Structure formats: C-alpha cells, structure tokens
Amino acid sequence: MATTQAVAPAAVNTHLKSIPEHVVQDDSQSCIPFSVATAAFSGTNQVTDDIVAKSGFAGYFENVHPVQIELCISLIAESFRKLRCDLQRTKPGQKLRRIKATGHCQKQLDFCTGMLQDAGLIRSEGDELIRTDKPAPAKASKEILDQLLEEHPTVASLNNLIYLAGSQLGNIWSGRVDSVRAIIGDTNGRQYLEDVYGPAHPSKAFHMLIEDYVARLLKEVHPTETQKLQVLELGAGTGSTAKWLAPLLAASSLPVQYTFTDIGSGFVSQAARKFQEYTFMEYRAQDIEQPPPTELVGTQDVVIAVNAVHATRDIVQSLRNTRQYLKPGGVALIMEMQERLCCSDFIFGLFEGWWLFEDGREHAIAEDVFWKEAFLKAGFTHVDWTSGNLKDSGVQKVFMAINGGSAAS
Structure with missing residues (x-):
C-alpha cells in the first residue's frame, strides 16, 4: 500500500471572482450547487x-479499427512463428503446437488466440487448436504499421504502441522479458503510453x-x-x-x-x-x-x-x-x-x-x-x-x- 504524504505545499491563487450576495459559504458543503x-x-x-x-476521432471505427485488427493478427502470427507455431507452414486440419505464457500474460495470450479464431485462421476442438484452410496474413506487420502511420497520423501513438507490444509478445509470453519493462521500460513506449492516455487518440x-x-x-x-x-x-x-x-x-x-x-x-x-x-x-x-x-x-x-x-x-x-x-x-x-x-x-x-x-x-x-x-x-x-x-x-x-x-x- 502506498503511503499518504504531501510532497509539496499548496499555495493559493489570490485572484478572486465576485461573489453574489445570496451565496452562502459553508466549508462542509460543496461550492457546486x-x-x-x-x-x-x-x-x-x-x-x-x-x-x-x-x-x-470521428470515423475511427470505420476507418482505423479494422486495420488495427489486421495489425494485431499479423503480429500474433509472427509471434507464434517465433515460438515454433507457424501458421504459414501448417497444413489445413493439422494440430497446432500449443503455446503457453507465464503468469497473468496467459490471459493476454488467450485473447490473442481468440483473435486468430475470430479471423478464421484456427479453430478449437476441445483443448486442441486446428489450422483452417484460410491463408495466413500476407502483409508483414511493419507494412501494416507504415500504412496506418501514413493514412491515420492522428492515431500514430496508439498504432506505434500496438506494434511495440506486439513485437515483444514472444519474449513476454515465454518469460524472457517482463511485460511492464517491455513497454514502460522503453523510452518510446513510455511516450506512446503517455500520449495514448492524454493528448492523442x-x-x-x-x-x-x-x-x-x-x-x-x-x-x-x-x-x-x-x-x-x-x-x-x-x-x-x-x-x-x-x-x-x-x-x-x-x-x-x-x-x-x-x-x-x-x-x-x-x-x-x-x-x-x-x-x-x-x-x-x-x-x-x-x-x-x-x-x-x-x-x-x-x-x-x-x-x-x-x-x-x-x-x-x-x-x-x-x-x-x-x-x-x-x-x-x-x-x-x-x-x-x-x-x-x-x-x-x-x-x-x-x-x-x-x-x-x-x-x-x-x-x-x-x-x-x-x-x-x-x-x-x-x-x-x-x-x-x-x-x-x-x-x-x-x-x-x-x-x-x-x-x-x-x-x-
């Protein structure tokens, strides 16, 4: 639990707004009627x-989000390939090597696996994952990112953050890299995150x-x-x-x-x-x-x-x-x-x-x-x-x- 401690004393802005005579001042009540x-x-x-x-931001769902889904799927497929689960080489109907992640990242991996299922690239049969006959993503993730950056510059920080996180998935899932350090520990990642939480879409x-x-x-x-x-x-x-x-x-x-x-x-x-x-x-x-x-x-x-x-x-x-x-x-x-x-x-x-x-x-x-x-x-x-x-x-x-x-x- 964090301690509760003042770090710097507050000072007062001395400019005053005129107060109507009917306003009753009471410290125990909010000054907002x-x-x-x-x-x-x-x-x-x-x-x-x-x-x-x-x-x-208007038009995001129609124009940007579908391409971001494409970017995520490409990054997931590339990460699977790095972990010896290659959608490109796996034949239709063939079982896929099941990937596991460490700690809470297993839930994020489950989400990513669900994205591949929603895209029709794999299907589940009990505990097994089966390759479908749908072709693997043709575009590399970097190509998709470059397209997003060119066509939708106002969402650049979010798209860069997707790419940064996605390019580290294999290392994060396997426990070789800490997920927080992979993003917040990266100078660009910190800036992207700050932008996404604040001045950027x-x-x-x-x-x-x-x-x-x-x-x-x-x-x-x-x-x-x-x-x-x-x-x-x-x-x-x-x-x-x-x-x-x-x-x-x-x-x-x-x-x-x-x-x-x-x-x-x-x-x-x-x-x-x-x-x-x-x-x-x-x-x-x-x-x-x-x-x-x-x-x-x-x-x-x-x-x-x-x-x-x-x-x-x-x-x-x-x-x-x-x-x-x-x-x-x-x-x-x-x-x-x-x-x-x-x-x-x-x-x-x-x-x-x-x-x-x-x-x-x-x-x-x-x-x-x-x-x-x-x-x-x-x-x-x-x-x-x-x-x-x-x-x-x-x-x-x-x-x-x-x-x-x-x-x-």
Whole structure:
C-alpha cells in the first residue's frame, strides 16, 4: 500500500471572482450547487458528438479499427512463428503446437488466440487448436504499421504502441522479458503510453469532454479564499489530465487547490517537478483501493479519475473510496473505456492490473449500466454519463456522479 504524504505545499491563487450576495459559504458543503452540476453536464452531453468530431476521432471505427485488427493478427502470427507455431507452414486440419505464457500474460495470450479464431485462421476442438484452410496474413506487420502511420497520423501513438507490444509478445509470453519493462521500460513506449492516455487518440476526444464540463463549472461556481474550489485527481499517473486541467484552473483566476495523487511515488515526484509553475497544486501518494486519509475525508468539490477505477479489484469499493473524498454535493468525474477495442486487451492485457477484477465483472471493461449500479451502490445519489449518436462517441464515456450524503457514510 502506498503511503499518504504531501510532497509539496499548496499555495493559493489570490485572484478572486465576485461573489453574489445570496451565496452562502459553508466549508462542509460543496461550492457546486446540484443545479449547476447537472445543468453543466447536460450542456456537455448535448455537444458530445460535436466534440468527438472536432477532435478528429470521428470515423475511427470505420476507418482505423479494422486495420488495427489486421495489425494485431499479423503480429500474433509472427509471434507464434517465433515460438515454433507457424501458421504459414501448417497444413489445413493439422494440430497446432500449443503455446503457453507465464503468469497473468496467459490471459493476454488467450485473447490473442481468440483473435486468430475470430479471423478464421484456427479453430478449437476441445483443448486442441486446428489450422483452417484460410491463408495466413500476407502483409508483414511493419507494412501494416507504415500504412496506418501514413493514412491515420492522428492515431500514430496508439498504432506505434500496438506494434511495440506486439513485437515483444514472444519474449513476454515465454518469460524472457517482463511485460511492464517491455513497454514502460522503453523510452518510446513510455511516450506512446503517455500520449495514448492524454493528448492523442483515443483519449483526446474524451479529455475534451471533461475539459468542456469543468470549464462550464468554473463559470458558475463562486469559491472564496476561505472556501477554495478543491479538486483532487486519483490515479493521475504521468499527468496526462493535469496537462490540460492545471492551465484551465489557472486561467479561471478562481481560488483553487488541485491535489495530484497516484499510488506510484515516482509518478508523484515527477509531477511535482513537471507542474511546479502551478502554485495551487499539491502532490500526494495515494492508493485508489484504500480509503482516503482522515484529513482528506469530505474535503473535495471535484474528484477526477481517468481510466483508473477499472484497474482495481472492486469497482464499488473503489467508488466508495472516491466518494469519501467528496463534500456533500461534490462531483466525481470518472472517464472509462466502454468499447472492447482490439488494442485494449492486446496492449493493456499485458499489465497485471487489467486482470485484477474480483467484483463479478467478466472483463476489465464494463458497460455503462454496470457503472451506474456501481455508483449507486457506492452511495452516490445522482449518476449521468456522456452519450452521442456517433459510434465513436461511445469508445469511452465520462461519468458524472454527485455525492448526496455525508462523506463518511
């Protein structure tokens, strides 16, 4: 369990917004009225498709995802060949050599085997895998990658990450290379991952949705020096969200405190250096799977978690922990994957956290109905989420939930 310790003291932005006389200041209540929170989210929801299209993500399912599937299948076939299971040389009807992986990577290997089955290249008969008569992939993975990079440059980091992970599969499955080090330990891999979680697709469009909502809130709330707007981020990682959130908060000229937290003390220390110009930020090591420390219970107006809650054992318990940070009336903004893209299991299935779930889920990615029930079980009294008519708008969703009770309950 990570320790909870402040890394740098917070300082206050001294610019004030005029406060209407009717606003009652009460430190125990959130400075975000229910009507403001819900109206702002309704406004964001109405422009979901517009924001997704403006970001350049519209058309992903039609134009990009099918080629990414082709890339994954080519990489899997090449990895099988390296492990003496050559689809090119195996005759139709012949049994394939069964490949095994070490530890949690067996589940990712099972997913990859399923991709070959879905592509019609192999079929299962009991415990055996049988080669079909469908020709093996004709294009090499590097050729497919080059095509994607040329035709879809806005998704370059994700495509490069698929290729980086796929080119290491044989070594990872056999245990010769640690899966985390193969990606995060690689300088390019770290950058690709940071891009995918932040300024690049598929996250870019959905970060823009959160940004739109927070901007709407900032126009309507009236914090004071004695009741600053308190914002806390859980699972903040490499700072992908903080890169746009910190400038947005700074530009508002409101009295605000933004607490950056992550279970990894290395991420926290790195963030303290990266965002040192924002004097309203402080940094703490904190585990989303553990309740908040006493001094943070019931202190926050907004808690944000981006693609973090799914990677916990129990979503309800993690959301309950999240709610305990909030003041009554406080808002949780949770962004999560909703579509099972081929790249999700292909890349993130190599990380142990992808398979931690012990809460009845069949997969790390859960549908919006599951999330709604989880929020309500965790004690939130109002739940909403982004939606749109574009299929691309449903790749990830932003959930907004309001804490209607006391933080400690």
